[in-house]
Amino acid sequence: MDPLHVLVVDDEEELVQTLVERLKLRGLDAHGLTTGWEALHLIKERPFDVILLDVKMPGVGGLQVLKEIKKMMPDLQVVLLTGHGSAQDAREGTRLGAFDYLMKPVNINNLVRILHKAVGRVAEGAE
Amino acid sequence: MSPHTPDNPLARELEFIEAVSASLSHEINNVFSIIKELSGLVSDFVGAAARGKTIDLDRTQTILQKVEKNVDRGAGYVKRLNRFAHSLDPSYRDQDAAAVVTEIAEICERLARLKKLTLEANMPAAPVRIHTSRFELQHLVFRILTCGFAFSPQGAVLTATVQDGPEGVTIALVGDSPPTAAPEAAEALRSLQSMAQQMGGTVRSDAASGRPLSISVELAARPASH
Numbered sequence: 198m199d200p201l202h203v204l205v206v207d208d209e210e211e212l213v214q215t216l217v218e219r220l221k222l223r224g225l226d227a228h229g230l231t232t233g234w235e236a237l238h239l240i241k242e243r244p245f246d247v248i249l250l251d252v253k254m255p256g257v258g259g260l261q262v263l264k265e266i267k268k269m270m271p272d273l274q275v276v277l278l279t280g281h282g283s284a285q286d287a288r289e290g291t292r293l294g295a296f297d298y299l300m301k302p303v304n305i306n307n308l309v310r311i312l313h314k315a316v317g318r319v320a321e322g323a324e
Numbered sequence: 325m326s327p328h329t330p331d332n333p334l335a336r337e338l339e340f341i342e343a344v345s346a347s348l349s350h351e352i353n354n355v356f357s358i359i360k361e362l363s364g365l366v367s368d369f370v371g372a373a374a375r376g377k378t379i380d381l382d383r384t385q386t387i388l389q390k391v392e393k394n395v396d397r398g399a400g401y402v403k404r405l406n407r408f409a410h411s412l413d414p415s416y417r418d419q420d421a422a423a424v425v426t427e428i429a430e431i432c433e434r435l436a437r438l439k440k441l442t443l444e445a446n447m448p449a450a451p452v453r454i455h456t457s458r459f460e461l462q463h464l465v466f467r468i469l470t471c472g473f474a475f476s477p478q479g480a481v482l483t484a485t486v487q488d489g490p491e492g493v494t495i496a497l498v499g500d501s502p503p504t505a506a507p508e509a510a511e512a513l514r515s516l517q518s519m520a521q522q523m524g525g526t527v528r529s530d531a532a533s534g535r536p537l538s539i540s541v542e543l544a545a546r547p548a549s550h
Binding site (some may be wrong): 209211212215216218222239253255256277280300301303305 | 337348353356357358359360361364365368372390394437438439440473517
């Protein structure tokens with residue numbers, strides 16, 4: 198089966214690099230960026246199945262990026278990453294069309310499961 | 325942050341405490357996320373080794389050094405949060421205004437970064453003495469900085485300074501760009517003016533177009549009533 202193509206977007210570069218590597222070790226075709234602007238540019242140039250998107254980022258925040266993604270590509274699924282204890286971002290993200298949201302720090306297996314679920318797949322080895 | 329209520333001092337104070345604790349706890353959580361992924365990656369390597377793959381020891385060592393670096397980073401944020409929590413003192417004593425500005429500028433660094441601003445602090449070597457409530461002073465500095473953020477375009481560099489003068493102590497924030505008219509800027513300035521007035525201080529702001537941003541508050545070194 199074609200691997201899941203994932204774009205990870207978070208302003209913490211070390212987090213992005215490490216998550217991308219761990220997702221690749223689990224068979225996903227993962228790429229990482231640290232700004233919303235770069236993400237909006239890249240998704241026009243290459244196809245992704247799902248975007249993993251941090252909510253709080255400098256400049257263009259995650260919710261704004263989500264809005265733009267949904268305008269450009271309504272069928273492209275987005276999973277939000279949030280460090281906030283408040284459910285407000287999650288509710289707003291869901292209202293804007295995010296598939297789901299995860300609280301940081303994430304459980305990698307749960308993350309892989311959610312990313313696959315976002316495009317109607319089941320992760321390999323998922324229970 | 326909760327809705328801004330400049331006419332309710334308690335609500336303003338709670339908003340200040342909320343902003344500081346939320347910002348620092350957010351940073352701490354980010355650091356935990358990074359540590360979790362880095363240590364998880366080492367765990368992945370060990371798992372792969374158990375299946376016959378060779379561990380890249382240099383790579384693993386680099387990752388563990390990153391874990392250590394992030395632990396230090398997180399400890400720094402916890403220290404700031406703890407110092408802030410222990411310093412919430414409403415009583416009137418001699419304070420070092422330069423130390424307070426440095427403390428709040430460090431705390432506000434993330435808020436500046438989220439708006440794509442650079443915040444620097446240029447402090448004198450010697451303490452700048454002022455007789456006031458540390459909590460009120462911390463709060464005032466926070467309002468000066470966030471007011472400056474509201475007026476600044478992305479990419480601006482803002483410098484916080486403190487000066488001791490014959491009339492009192494002046495805390496200032498100067499930018500390297502002319503100010504912009506963000507929706508929250510006017511309200512932020514009004515809130516700052518209200519706060520400064522309650523502390524017996526005077527706000528001077530230069531939001532004229534074409535000139536770099538400048539916001540300053542002058543406080544008597546020893547207010548008449550304390």
